[in-house]
Amino acid sequence: MSTVRGARERARIEVTAAIKDEARRMLAAEGAAKLSLRAVARELGMVSSALYRYFPSRDELLTALIVDAYDSVGAAAEEADARARAAGAPPRARWAEVCGAFRAWALAHPHEYSLIYGSPVPGYSAPLDTVGPAARAANALIGIVRAAHQGRGIALPPLPAALRAEAERMTADFAEGLPPEVTAALVAAWGQLVGLVSCEVFGQFNRVVEDRDAFFAHAAGQLGHAVGLPSV
Template identity: 70%
Template sequence: MSSTQGARARARTEVTAAIKDEARRQLAAEGAAKLSLRAVARELGMVSSALYRYFPSRDDLLTALIIDAYDSLGEAAETAHAALPDDTAPLRRWTTVCEAVRAWALDHPHEYALIYGSPVPGYAAPPTTVPSAARVGLLLVEIVGDAHQDGAALPPLPEELRPEAERLSADISPALPPEAAPGLVAAWSQLFGLVGFEVFGQFNRMVTDRAELFRYAAGRLGEGVGLTGA
């Protein structure tokens, strides 16, 4: 009885995975805008209507791919961070996570484009994507929050930014002091500026040693949010 259910569930997971794999291949070849349920079905030797047993619509398939991409990136970052010794200095934690993000993005350029590139026309990501999308950010928050527990130095905020800083700190984490919040959110976006320029080819014919430039920039980004310790 339970073995029957197990076999069915297993088959379902396998087909779901095959659909997503094929969809990812099309993502790479044609881009998210041209992702087509029919083409996926054709390539898998299924009929298009059969796909609706697994994904209620094309947008749901897209959403699943987006969540998978965010989770894959988040897991890569978390794994790299977790592999560090417990006494690792905050700045080193920070740069390790940054390097993991960069490595994942260079390894998965099309999935990177899906989550941090141009929005897909006509598609709006549902709230379901938020927890996965937040993973890298929360990891950075954790690192900065821990460092400030131990008292890190930060320049004072301009008066006009104070309300936003309070809001951010309250929304994101109680461990994040308001003085650190705007700088951290900015650094978070700037990290992806760095990565995006490399992945999307803006550094072509300009930067040769991109790994070294990234290492330098990520380090300065970490220092900018008050982290220390080579």
């Protein structure tokens, strides 16, 4: 299925990858605003119009980078969890590791983080191609909570009536098997985790939090508590 038919096809794959690599380099160096097709083409020794054979617009290139970024952060989260699980870590520790890996990835790739969790840059774009990869990091957290629930069970206070149906729908959609209260707490915790990391990456904590490592570790631990993970 993925057999490369000829030299042309092979070249196309290589050039496409080279474009993305160069674009990612510029993104990391200067941010999405300064990423220009012409500069990428120039750096690759081609003319800008030739680049449109590979990406029909700047936004499509950005979308490709977005998908890659989601995959990258998702992989980082999954690897952190795999390591923790291999070391026999309890759910709470796995949770902390995954949150920490998410934050570390964001701090190491601030511009890519901005691209996916910051303001949507290119008009809008990127609705459907990205939902799969986007879920990877969150799914790592869901997996931890699911494991903990299948272990000794998780119990949280009942939800307000207004949220019960919605929580059951969410559970059926992407967290099958969890109690609805846990699903709701999990989604909230995900949003809150993104907030903590965004505040740090985007500078909202600049003259506020100094010891960011300690602060985040504690806050992430609290999030683990909020979704019902046992304390040790």
